[in-house]
Amino acid sequence: MKAVLCKAFGPPETLTFEEVANPTPKKNEVLLQVHAAGVNFPDTLIIEGKYQFKPPFPFSPGGEAAGVVLEVGEKVTHLKPGDRVMGLTGWGGFAEQVAMPAHGVLPIPADMGFEAAAAFSMTYGTSMHALKQRANLQAGETLLVLGASGGVGLAAVEIGKAMGARVIAAASTREKLDVARAAGADDLINYTEGSLKEQLKTLTNGQGVDVIYDPVGGPFFEEAFRSIAWNGRMLVVGFAAGGIPSLPANLPLLKGASLVGVFWGSFAQRQPQDNLANFQQLFSWYGEGKLKPLVSQTFPLERAAEAIAHLGQRKAVGKVVVKVR
Incomplete structure (x- = not known):
């Protein structure tokens, strides 16, 4: 099969596209014929050795994929060959086939295509877990979404609206804010047009926002x-801006507020029934x-390195997907 390979830590242009042996699923794994694979911020980190997982070389990046089940391990009972599914791979998704842990695989709705499915699991799974389990967002509360035009940001806007919140979307350009508005945002903030704090003070009549969703840092x-x-509640989702920020410890005290970490991948593994309920x-x-998952751009498998670079340069609006077949 064909696969994109990382043979040494480095930037996207060091990745190769080669013929490799087909994978074999273990007892608790599913062998997937990949149709499409989502591109996510961890892909930009894992190839440079900056992610919390460091797979042995050579490995394929690609943390989520959608396709058709080819084979299941002997301990897998909830899936069968021929099922249309999506799920987390950890890595390995930028290949024609991937063996992935069965606990992270879910059948996809009949009316959902593979590209939409590849754009769904990580962004919507992360945002749902963040807003439901971690923030306990309530109808009528105000939600601020930073980086609102990105994959997880747009998912947070849509989920926040579905949960009954007033959603304020923040982004760096008018074009990105237009995308957030189309996703349902009630109010918009352009980072470049004055103080974020003053704009929020005006929009909330000085009361502040109940939940902040921050995938940017x-x-x-x-x-x-x-x-x-x-x-x-401030949700720490990721650090797309690059640096990891710090916060004076007196601020949570003075605000009676919480700083809450969001690690959906670990949640899905530790609390599979709660994760399944989220996806239902x-x-x-x-x-x-x-x-409505927004796939703004697709790349063929042989150009997956370009897809990772495109995301890493923060050029993407919505989700970027690698189309495998």
Whole structure:
């Protein structure tokens, strides 16, 4: 089979495209014929040795994939060959086939195509877990989404609206904010047009926001937290801006607020039934038209390195997908 390979840590241009042996599933794994694979921020880190997992060389990046089950391990009972599925691979998704842990694989709705499915599991799974289990977002509360035009950001906008929140979307350009508006955002903030804190103060009549969803990190992290409401919750989702920010410890005290970490991959493994319930709700909202995964650009498998570079340069709006077949 063909696969994109990382043979040594480095930038996307060091990846190769080669013929490799087909994988064999272990007892608790599923062998997937990959049709499409999502590109995510961890892909930019794992190839440079900056992610929390460091697979042995050579490995294929690609943390999520959608396709058709070819074979199941002897301990897998909830899936069978021929099933249309999506799920987490950890790595290995940028290949024609991948053996992936069965606990992270879910059948996809009949009306969902493979490209949409490849754009769904990580972004919507992360945002649902963040807003439901970690923030306990309630109808009528105010949700601020930073980096609102990216994959997880747009998912958070849509899920926040489906949960009954007022959603404020923040991004760096008018074009990105237009995308967030189309996803259902009630109010928009352009980072480049004045102080984030002052804009939030105006929009909330000085009350602040109840929940902050931050997949970006960087310079707006502390400024956003200073705009949080009493009993507010700030979700630490990721660091797409590059640097990992710090926060003066007195701020959570003075605000009576919480700084809450979000690690959906570990949650899905530790609490599979809760994760399954999340996806049942997500699929229901998808069927009702409340969730509409935005795939802004697709790349063929042999150009997966370009897809990773495109995302790493923060050029992407919505989700970038590698189309394998």
